[in-house]
Amino acid sequence: MNAIVSFVTGSFLIIGAFLSLVTAFGLLRLPDVYTRNHAASKAATLGVMSILLGTFLYFFLEEGHFNSRIILGIAFIFMTSPVAGHLISRAAYNSGIPLWEKSVQDDLKKAKEERKAEQ
Amino acid sequence: MKTNDVILQTVTKITLFIIILFSIHLFFAGHYYPGGGFIGGLMTSGAIVLLLLAYDMKTVANILPIDYKYMIGVGLLFSVGTGAGALLFDAPFLTHAHSHVLLPLLGDTALHTAVLFDTGVYLVVIGVTMTIIQTIGEDE
Numbered sequence: 001m002n003a004i005v006s007f008v009t010g011s012f013l014i015i016g017a018f019l020s021l022v023t024a025f026g027l028l029r030l031p032d033v034y035t036r037n038h039a040a041s042k043a044a045t046l047g048v049m050s051i052l053l054g055t056f057l058y059f060f061l062e063e064g065h066f067n068s069r070i071i072l073g074i075a076f077i078f079m080t081s082p083v084a085g086h087l088i089s090r091a092a093y094n095s096g097i098p099l100w101e102k103s104v105q106d107d108l109k110k111a112k113e114e115r116k117a118e119q
Numbered sequence: 120m121k122t123n124d125v126i127l128q129t130v131t132k133i134t135l136f137i138i139i140l141f142s143i144h145l146f147f148a149g150h151y152y153p154g155g156g157f158i159g160g161l162m163t164s165g166a167i168v169l170l171l172l173a174y175d176m177k178t179v180a181n182i183l184p185i186d187y188k189y190m191i192g193v194g195l196l197f198s199v200g201t202g203a204g205a206l207l208f209d210a211p212f213l214t215h216a217h218s219h220v221l222l223p224l225l226g227d228t229a230l231h232t233a234v235l236f237d238t239g240v241y242l243v244v245i246g247v248t249m250t251i252i253q254t255i256g257e258d259e
Contacts, residue, residue, distance in 0.1 A: 069141075072137060072141065075137070076134065076137055079130060079133060079134060080130065080134060083126055083127065083130045087126075087127060
């Protein structure tokens with residue numbers, strides 16, 4: 001029982017730490033705001049969620065303590081972190097930060113020009 | 120240009136209840152666990168600030184028609200009242216009392232007058248934070 005518990009919680013923690021590391025590399029290596037934001041809001045969310053899940057499982061299975069705050073924290077991060085990414089990206093786009101020069105598709109620009117032509 | 124805030128406003132509507140629930144939990148857990156009136160009040164005012172970010176000031180004043188300056192006064196009255204209440208029972212100022220009471224639905228509950236003092240702290244913290252933020256925000 002004990003070996004299984006430590007294996008499961010440990011693997012959740014390692015997966016979470018690895019995803020956070022991937023996020024850091026993505027922030028350093030990717031070329032513009034939007035791709036960096038993509039790395040930060042996806043991988044970091046999942047990484048923090050699996051670290052929290054590992055912590056929850058450790059305290060539940062090892063100490064018999066059901067910590068509902070961690071469950072609430074997982075749900076809260078799952079809801080809010082992508083929205084934060086969305087808002088940062090939108091603020092960057094609206095203040096005119098250019099896309100990476102090799103990107104090929106910009107649907108929002110087309111939609112905005114159509115909206116302007118209608119008015 | 121009219122901005123489109125549907126995502127932010129929808130997520131605010133859901134997360135607001137989680138934040139307020141957590142702040143009330145922190146407030147009532149203060150006696151036995153980390154938490155208490157100060158951090159609970161700060162988190163409640165954080166929820167109201169989130170509402171202010173997602174909507175404008177007029178909408179929030181419609182949702183919560185509270186004058187936060189009165190809230191500070193009521194909170195201070197709570198704290199002084201629990202302190203002065205001890206004088207009625209021939210005890211020094213701010214002496215607290217606690218006892219086990221059999222409530223109809225909740226059963227055997229430990230009630231402590233320190234919770235009333237903490238309620239005062241809670242109301243003062245919400246009042247001060249919201250007064251500061253609203254006076255800065257209205258300064259156009």
